[in-house]
Structures are given as C-alpha cells and as structure tokens.
Amino acid sequence: xxxxxxxxxxxxxxxxxxxxxxxxxxxxxxxxxxxxxxxxxxxxxxxxxxxxxxxxxxxxxxxxxxxxxxxxxxxxxxxxxxxxxxxxxxxxxxxxxxxxxxxxxxxxxxxxxxxxxxxxxxxxxxxxxxxxxxxxxxxxxxxxxxx
Numbered sequence: 371x372x373x374x375x376x377x378x379x380x381x382x383x384x385x386x387x388x389x390x391x392x393x394x395x396x397x398x399x400x401x402x403x404x405x406x407x408x409x410x411x412x413x414x415x416x417x418x419x420x421x422x423x424x425x426x427x428x429x430x431x432x433x434x435x436x437x438x439x440x441x442x443x444x445x446x447x448x449x450x451x452x453x454x455x456x457x458x459x460x461x462x463x464x465x466x467x468x469x470x471x472x473x474x475x476x477x478x479x480x481x482x483x484x485x486x487x488x489x490x491x492x493x494x495x496x497x498x499x500x501x502x503x504x505x506x507x508x509x510x511x512x513x514x515x516x517x
Contacts (some may be wrong), residue, residue, distance in 0.1 A: 372404045377419060379431055391433030405451055410475075411458040418461055420452040426463050428475070439473040439480070441465050453496045453503070455517075462503060462517065464491040470505065472517055486513060 372378070379388045408418045410428065416436055420426045424441040426449055439461060441447035449471075452463040461473040468491055472482040486494075487507035494505045503515040 375402045375404060375421070377404060377407060377429070377433070389431070389433065405449070408452070408454050411454070411456065413458070418452060418454060420449050420463060422448050422450070424448050424465070426452055426461060426473075437475075437478055439463070439471075439478065441467075441469075441471055442480070443467065450491055451493045453494050455496055455501075456498055460517065462494055462496065464494050464505060466490070470494065470503070470515070482517070484515070486515065487511065 376390050376392050378390045381388055402421045402423055404419060404421045406420045410416045410418065416428050416430050418426060419429055424443055424447040426439050427435045428437045429435055446467040447465045449463045449465050452461060454461055459475055461475060463471045464486065465471060468485055468487045470484045470486045471480060474481050486505045488509065490508040492506050492508060494503060496503055501516060503517055504512060505515065506512045
C-alpha cells in the first residue's frame with residue numbers, strides 16, 4: 371500500500387526495488403492511495419491493485435493493466451479494501467457504500483453484491499482453506515460470510 375499512488379516491485383533476495391509505476395486506475399487524480407496489493411495465486415507475475423477508486427485491476431509486473439473490475443458507481447462506490455479467494459478465482463471488494471462486490475476473475479463479471487455493514491468497513495479477508503469471508507467494521511463488528 372502507498373499514499374502516493376505508486377506500486378513498487380521488490381526483490382526479496384537483493385532487497386532492491388525492481389520497478390515503480392503509478393497505475394492509472396480510472397481516475398484523473400494523480401495520487402490516489404493504493405489500499406492493497408495481492409499476488410494472484412496461480413500467476414505470480416500478476417497482482418490485484420485496490421485503490422480508492424471504483425475500479426480494482428489485475429496488473430502485470432511491467433505495470434500494465436491486464437483486466438479491470440468496476441463497482442459501476444460514480445459516487446459512493448470507491449473500494450476501500452479487497453481480498454482474493456485462495457485459488458484466485460474470485461476478487462472480493464468492499465466499497466465505501468458498505469457493499470461487498472464479488473467479481474469472477476475468469477469472466478470479469480460482477481457476480482454478486484451484498485450489504486455487509488452499516489458503518490465504514492475497515493477490511494475483508496478470505497479464509498485460506500474454507501469458502502468463508504470475514505469483514506470488519508468501524509462499529510467494532512466482525513462478520514462471517516459464505517460467498
């Protein structure tokens with residue numbers, strides 16, 4: 371995650387920064403905070419970038435957008451966090467509208483939405499071995515969901 375809107379790729383062996391790029395993910399603003407980055411489990415040359423826009427994207431290590439997924443909302447649908455299913459078949463994003471968006475990586479389609487909390491959502495996580503999501507909110511609640 372970064373506050374200047376950049377994504378950096380690091381070498382774990384040398385601890386050097388291999389590349390830096392600023393994804394243009396559907397906004398005219400030059401610096402949009404990147405909320406999270408998740409490597410795709412079945413293709414570690416690609417990763418999901420979630421930032422404070424209504425679009426989450428799969429990018430490659432060269433900084434090119436491979437596929438994008440959008441909430442379709444102009445206001446109130448910016449994503450605050452996302453997670454992946456363990457096999458990387460689904461991307462789950464929570465918007466500032468308190469809605470969980472379920473995207474199929476294979477088809478690129480929005481398959482389902484679900485209102486998960488009444489207050490700001492802080493995060494979402496997928497169980498590593500079960501079909502189970504956890505979302506947690508500013509109101510102090512943690513909720514479990516079967517997608």
